[in-house]
Amino acid sequence: MTTRRTTRRPTRQQQAVADMLGQAGGFASAQAVHTRLREAGEAVGLATVYRTLQALAEAGEVDVLRTDEGEAVYRACEPGHHHHLVCRSCGRTVEVEGPAVERWTDRVAAEHGFTEVTHTLEIFGTCRTCATARPR
Template sequence: MTKSRDAVHEILRQSGGFRSAQDVFAEMRADGSKIGLTTVYRALQSLSDAGRVDVLRTDEGESVYRACQSDTHHHHLVCRVCGRTVEVAGPDVERWAEVVGAEHGFIDVTHTVEVFGTCSSCAASRGETPSATPSGAAGKAAGKG
């Protein structure tokens, strides 16, 4: 499994963006690998469990994967148009998750937060202008959603 896991991880490191298991499988097969789709899924799960890949659920509900660019807990801001992804810290989200968990008697609270929008490049190409949000408002909004 380690050899397969390393090969899958290398595909993700080279691509930079988020990729589906089927995309990874197709690329590996096109490169001559005899790997099976089930093995790709197992490798991706193993890499995710080890914290070596980020997993994101798209608006359509599909899981996509990317080699982690950060060793610390983070969230993603994802462009719906081009897929550009930015890793962002979310200290307000972290505090909010802990408070909500504690209010309901939960411990060891974990969470996943993905924020989707349209990046400035895609907005500009569509003739739209991104609106600026004061930093205080962004923190308050993060705590509500």
């Protein structure tokens, strides 16, 4: 017996969450997305925002990372495997490729007999703008 996979269209609220995240530009928490939606006059519950962001992350349509405080933040990203360089001050994010990281990951996994390995790499620092804005 074969099952047919159906693709459901997003609800108006789910589409509003995805659109707002796309407009955010950088990483944003579910709370921040919810606040922006309310400010824009969208009636979307916080639970819907959380569920939608989680579903988008599971589908690979958004990236998610944990802040130093442990909060999940989300960002609409380009498709394909990549890493992030994130400013601790302003949140500016640059997508970067890391061929050396990919080779290292493959080598370490093989040395230990692991297969089907995935990984994430987030690099945090201070961008040039924030670094030059600091008083000396």
